[in-house]
Amino acid sequence: MTGARLTVTDLSWSPRRGDDPLLHPTSFDLSPGRVLGVVGPNGAGKTTLLRLLYRFHRPARGEVRIDGDDIWALSARAAARRVAAVLQEQPSDFALTVREIVALGRTPHRRGLAGTAGAHDRDVIAAALDRLDLRHLTERHLGTLSGGERQRVMVARALAQEPRLLILDEPTNHLDIRHQLEVLDLIRRLPLTIVTSLHDLNLAAGVCDDVLLLRGGRPVGFGPPYRVLGESAVSEAFRVTARRERLSPSDTDHLTFHLHDERPRP
């Protein structure tokens, strides 16, 4: 597994031609293996940006390049061999087992009409199951698993795709603290280029190499978390009063948020 270089140039998108863009021109460059956190308030364009990156929306303007190739110049299958996504959708009504779902990751690699699984496919699937510690659950139905286990299954499915860029949409949503930390730990250890949207700015600051702050469909900051997630930028983007405080035993920065400015005035 290796990461890809992701180059986004003047990327914008609107639902229909002539509508107000949900994403205004956005550019950034991500070196292989970096973890980018996309943050911003609800409706800031995070999901839109991710959909453009995993080739669900076609850009109105601009382009997304992976290792120099425009993803829309690649076939859908070829793009799917480079980019995988872990989204919020989960199949619970169709009685697929964990192994069958992880095996879906091999879809873009299938050859021939019926697409039978070869020895390499089996190895990749087994490795993905092992990496996410799912070996004991392979024959269980997804509907019978806990939220954290399901999230791990969807990550394993994405890894079975052997992507070079992994996109995650709010991977910590609905997870308890332990599972949140496990998912973030996994993100940190995967040797892939990763783009993830995150609600929790402190988690983002902890796990990401770079952060992209969006507000109203516009990028308002890109760079290392300590530079982008300053008090004034966060306060303005989220329309709150954000304070960066120092936690005493761990000696790390931590953002706190308030509806009104309660800072004691001199």
Place this chain on the structure above:
Amino acid sequence: MEATAGDPVGRRGGRAAVAGGGLLLLLASLTLAVSAGAVPVPFATVWGVMLNKLSPGLVEETWSQGRAAIVWEIRFPRALLAMMVGAGLALVGASLQAVTRNPLADPHLLGISSGGAFGAILALLHTGLFLGLLTVPLLAFLGALGATAIVLGVSRFADATSADRLVLAGVAVSFIVMAAANVLIFLGDPRATHTVVFWMLGGLGLAQWGQLVYPLAILVCCGVWLILRAGDLNAMTVGDETASTLGIPVARFRLFVFVVGALITGVMVAFSGIIGFVGLMVPHVVRMVVGGDYRRVLPGSALVGAVFLLWADIAARKLMPPEDMPIGIVTGLAGGVFFIWLLGRRRPG
């Protein structure tokens, strides 16, 4: 059929047993369906007549010519049509459930059957058979395709592309198309309407050897295509966006599945009227036995659909002898109860 990668050999053996058992059940049901009726025919005669037709003189004839005619000219075509209609509708139901991601999807609920009925009624009561025997199936297919197009159009117009709203759009369109079909019946020749209304309730009594080739050809072509696309159907059950990140052209694929579904449904409706709920029930039952992988769900649905309709037809003939009850009543009754049970179950699988 290769299942998912890395299956233990024991499970594969188990699946072979399930498949073999299913085929035996199909053969037994076929025998029973041909044997049962106003004039009961012994199983040995059923087999004897069939073997002699396939290879004349193989079995010594111990039955009358009349018996042989009943078995071969009336009951076999009827049973074979039941199998094809059951298999076809079950395949359509299973495939639509995947691409709409709705376990309640069914050609009947989505308005496709109503569209088929509309086309068939148009041919039977108004246009006449201007294309010969193919008129009814062809117009039924066009009606089914038209209803499908309206459902997809309405769902786009109402911005209801999500899976559950698509089904609601289908139910709405189904009502409208059925109303239009009823107008056609109302305006039609009163002497013919009785036949048409009866046909619409579903029945296999008109099956003839000469016509079976059409539903068979459609069933085989469409069935093979769907089974070849089983992996993509699996991916569609996860979600549109995830399927798209797996390299599947989601919108186009769903459209293809709908067109294939309209083709199968239209032809089946043309030959058997509206037989509801087969496509809803059968895939659920199959999933309970073989799991959710469409590489097994599709062949399993075809088989169980065929068996189910054979039994429904036996019931339709046995419940009020010597009358044939319309088979749509039997499947509707079974299907409605099943639907309620399905709603009560929180999460299948």
